[in-house]
Amino acid sequence: MRVQLFGxxxxxxxxxxxxxxxxxxxxxxxAEVDYPAGQTCCGQPAFNAGYRAEAAAAxxxxxxxxxxxxxxxxxxxxxxxxxxKHHYPALLQDEPGMSGKAAAVAGRIYELSQFLVGVLRxxxxxxxxxxxxxxxxxxxxxxxxxxxxxxxxxxxxxxxAEIVPLSDATRCCGFGGMFMAKLPEISCAxxxxxxxAILASGADTVTGCDSGCLMNIADGLKKRGSQVRVAHLAxxxxxxx
Amino acid sequence: xxxxQTSLQxxxxxxxxxxxxxxxxxxRNATDTFGQRRESAFxxxxxxxxxxxxxxxxxxxxxxxxxxxxxxxxxxxxxxxAIVHRAxxxxxxxxxxxxxxxxxxxxxxxxxxxxxxxxxxLNPYLEAAGIEVVETDLGEYIIxxxxxxPSHIIVPAIHKSRQQVGRLFAERLGxxxxxxxxxxxRTARAVLRDKFLAAGxxxxxxxxxxxxxxxxxxxxxxxxxxxxxxxxxLHIAVLSIEKLLPxxxxxxxxxxxxxxxxxxxxxxxxxxxxTGTRRPGEATGAEELHIVLLDNGRSEILKGACxxxxxxxxxxxxxxxxxxxxxxxxxxxxWTYPGPMGLILTNLLAGMETSYxxxxxxxxxxxxxxxxxVKIPLVELILELRRRRVRDGFSGSATDxxxxxxxxxxxxxxxxxxxxxxxxxxxxxxxxxxxxxxxGRLPRPAAKPFHARMK
Numbered sequence: 001m002r003v004q005l006f007g008x009x010x011x012x013x014x015x016x017x018x019x020x021x022x023x024x025x026x027x028x029x030x031a032e033v034d035y036p037a038g039q040t041c042c043g044q045p046a047f048n049a050g051y052r053a054e055a056a057a058a059x060x061x062x063x064x065x066x067x068x069x070x071x072x073x074x075x076x077x078x079x080x081x082x083x084x085k086h087h088y089p090a091l092l093q094d095e096p097g098m099s100g101k102a103a104a105v106a107g108r109i110y111e112l113s114q115f116l117v118g119v120l121r122x123x124x125x126x127x128x129x130x131x132x133x134x135x136x137x138x139x140x141x142x143x144x145x146x147x148x149x150x151x152x153x154x155x156x157x158x159x160x161a162e163i164v165p166l167s168d169a170t171r172c173c174g175f176g177g178m179f180m181a182k183l184p185e186i187s188c189a190x191x192x193x194x195x196x197a198i199l200a201s202g203a204d205t206v207t208g209c210d211s212g213c214l215m216n217i218a219d220g221l222k223k224r225g226s227q228v229r230v231a232h233l234a235x236x237x238x239x240x241x
Numbered sequence: 242x243x244x245x246q247t248s249l250q251x252x253x254x255x256x257x258x259x260x261x262x263x264x265x266x267x268x269r270n271a272t273d274t275f276g277q278r279r280e281s282a283f284x285x286x287x288x289x290x291x292x293x294x295x296x297x298x299x300x301x302x303x304x305x306x307x308x309x310x311x312x313x314x315x316x317x318x319x320x321x322x323a324i325v326h327r328a329x330x331x332x333x334x335x336x337x338x339x340x341x342x343x344x345x346x347x348x349x350x351x352x353x354x355x356x357x358x359x360x361x362x363l364n365p366y367l368e369a370a371g372i373e374v375v376e377t378d379l380g381e382y383i384i385x386x387x388x389x390x391p392s393h394i395i396v397p398a399i400h401k402s403r404q405q406v407g408r409l410f411a412e413r414l415g416x417x418x419x420x421x422x423x424x425x426x427r428t429a430r431a432v433l434r435d436k437f438l439a440a441g442x443x444x445x446x447x448x449x450x451x452x453x454x455x456x457x458x459x460x461x462x463x464x465x466x467x468x469x470x471x472x473x474x475l476h477i478a479v480l481s482i483e484k485l486l487p488x489x490x491x492x493x494x495x496x497x498x499x500x501x502x503x504x505x506x507x508x509x510x511x512x513x514x515x516t517g518t519r520r521p522g523e524a525t526g527a528e529e530l531h532i533v534l535l536d537n538g539r540s541e542i543l544k545g546a547c548x549x550x551x552x553x554x555x556x557x558x559x560x561x562x563x564x565x566x567x568x569x570x571x572x573x574x575x576w577t578y579p580g581p582m583g584l585i586l587t588n589l590l591a592g593m594e595t596s597y598x599x600x601x602x603x604x605x606x607x608x609x610x611x612x613x614x615v616k617i618p619l620v621e622l623i624l625e626l627r628r629r630r631v632r633d634g635f636s637g638s639a640t641d642x643x644x645x646x647x648x649x650x651x652x653x654x655x656x657x658x659x660x661x662x663x664x665x666x667x668x669x670x671x672x673x674x675x676x677x678x679x680x681g682r683l684p685r686p687a688a689k690p691f692h693a694r695m696k
Contacts, residue, residue: 005695007691007692007695009657011691012661012690012691012692013661013664013665013686013687013690013691014683014684014686014687015684015687015691016687016689016690016691016694019691019694019695020691020694023695035692035695037654037692038654039654039692040650040651040652040653040654040657041647041651041657043651045644045647046644046647046648046651047624048605048624048627049627049631049636049640049644050600050624050626050627050628050629050630050631050632050636051631051636051644051647051648052628052631053648054644054645054647054648054651055648057648057649057651057652058647058648058651058652060652061651061652139604139605139606139607139608140605140607143606143607143608143610143611144607170608171564171606171608172564172604172606172608174564174604175604176603176604176605176606177605178601179601179603179604179605180679180682181678181679182601183252183255183565183601183602184678184679184682185252185255185256185259185678186255186259186565186568186569186602187604188678188682189259189568190564190568190604193568215682215683215684216682218684219682
């Protein structure tokens with residue numbers, strides 16, 4: 001099976017190791033990974049800030065690149081997958097030529113854990129795990145994309161690791177994309193609250209499926225002087241192959 | 242907190258709230274409690290989703306035919322003895338109410354909790370006209386003593402600890418200090434009992450107006466609502482035009498949803514249905530009932546893309562689960578309605594120019610959408626308001642320019658990658674400019690970005 005990888009801008013610039021872990025995982029489970037050249041950003045920063053024309057420009061570029069490919073499109077971000085799946089079709093509905101592409105690409109996009117479990121059935125084999133891990137379920141991943149069970153199934157396959165519950169697990173970490181920059185005081189307060197819950201869980205590692213949220217959580221933990229490791233689920237799984 | 246709108250200072254208001262440990266503890270405790278009670282209340286109710294769908298459909302039906310329902314409500318309420326008025330805006334409603342009271346020589350009114358009266362700033366207006374207004378809901382009574390406004394639509398004094406209330410009562414009512422809620426409640430009750438009996442009029446809102454019968458439905462817990470609406474000879478109810486239900490047949494859906502969503506109760510202690518005035522042979526009820534139907538911009542909202550906001554039944558569930566509300570409280574929003582429903586309504590009712598910073602007051606996490614009993618697409622509406630803010634030129638020229646650059650770069654990979662490289666090279670400067678709030682919270686860009694590793 002051939003899959004198209006959308007790395008996301010955040011992974012590209014700040015967390016390339018998450019992209020590499022994603023490639024390693026997909027290949028391990030028998031997928032051939034294409035990384036379409038010229039990909040940039042899904043446009044979410046502009047869309048969420050109300051800049052529809054600017055978001056549409058990013059969306060058109062994304063569609064030009066990915067509509068020219070075939071097969072599933074996989075991305076290690078619930079938020080970016082939700083953008084492509086739910087917002088592209090509405091954003092481009094009045095553009096003949098683009099609306100069809102948007103609908104077709106929306107039907108092909110998968111968030112990584114969704115693809116690993118739903119298509120590659122990666123959770124059916126074990127991964128080497130260690131330590132005490134807690135999981136932050138990102139808001140767009142769960143509420144917009146509806147991906148709730150898949151990351152848990154993958155975590156359960158981490159043999160040797162103890163998965164510990166996080167209190168108020170569904171509460172937002174305060175990242176919110178541009179929210180982090182627009183209202184930093186609230187964003188930091190929420191990250192601190194999340195960091196407190198992670199510390200109280202007794203975990204030595206916190207994981208999730210969105211680098212943006214994990215980045216914000218890492219900052220909250222750092223400000224508390226915590227040694228808890230923050231790692232994308234792709235990294236934990238790739239390490240355990 | 243005065244009636245002055247401070248929504249433009251949202252960020253500063255929020256920052257102040259964040260540094261108030263007492264406020265944050267009070268908010269955390271109360272919103273957690275209400276959130277948990279809500280969950281357990283719904284746990285015993287089969288098929289919540291179908292109920293929400295039905296409630297949403299009923300509210301939409303009313304909105305889709307609002308003029309007809311208003312006409313029907315007016316005819317039936319009038320037939321039952323009420324006098325129904327229409328007020329186009331806040332000023333008209335205030336003048337109407339004050340005029341009715343003055344014409345009857347009323348010098349003191351007992352009032353039950355009403356957010357729409359806060360929206361039109363009724364209390365200060367009446368007080369300026371020489372009419373004493375006594376809030377009889379305990380929470381409202383507390384904040385009236387403190388000269389504050391409600392910070393939650395269901396729990397107006399949510400921001401107060403019982404110790405603060407104890408000190409307030411000791412100071413204002415001249416009683417020995419106590420922070421025992423029972424003692425405080427008994428004190429308020431004794432003070433208010435006399436007010437009910439002496440009041441020349443009762444002022445209330447209404448949760449719903451029932452078009453087919455002309456009735457008002459009031460969900461209350463303290464009994465004060467019933468006294469306000471039945472003891473004084475004159476009862477004036479102010480409600481906004483969208484709060485109608487077609488008939489009593491639709492009410493049970495909302496009896497199931499509203500108290501559970503609001504306070505986690507299966508039903509409120511009191512559910513009053515008021516149809517017209519006191520009839521011959523009846524022992525209670527106002528002799529004269531006036532119903533003021535307030536528009537205040539709602540007919541305009543109804544025409545636009547945010548019309549579903551008018552489905553709202555004011556349960557407050559969205560604010561209890563909102564990470565932003567839970568952190569900053571209601572006063573930070575700077576107007577009448579806080580939280581997700583509040584920032585949207587404030588923007589729609591008070592205008593973009595007085596409230597545009599509020600549309601940022603959401604992480605778009607969607608927790609509010611999950612709990613809304615009438616399925617308002619709150620996140621979609623916030624995104625729509627953000628679109629309008631850009632359209633109306635309230636996003637700031639720096640952001641406008643930044644976003645134009647973003648759009649250009651996002652469609653030109655070379656430029657995009659060059660921007661990434663530039664950010665890495667200039668990282669120390671970026672951190673200095675971005676400060677501790679933004680860039681200081683990001684890791685340094687990678688030496689070799691992912692796309693370069695995939696070549």
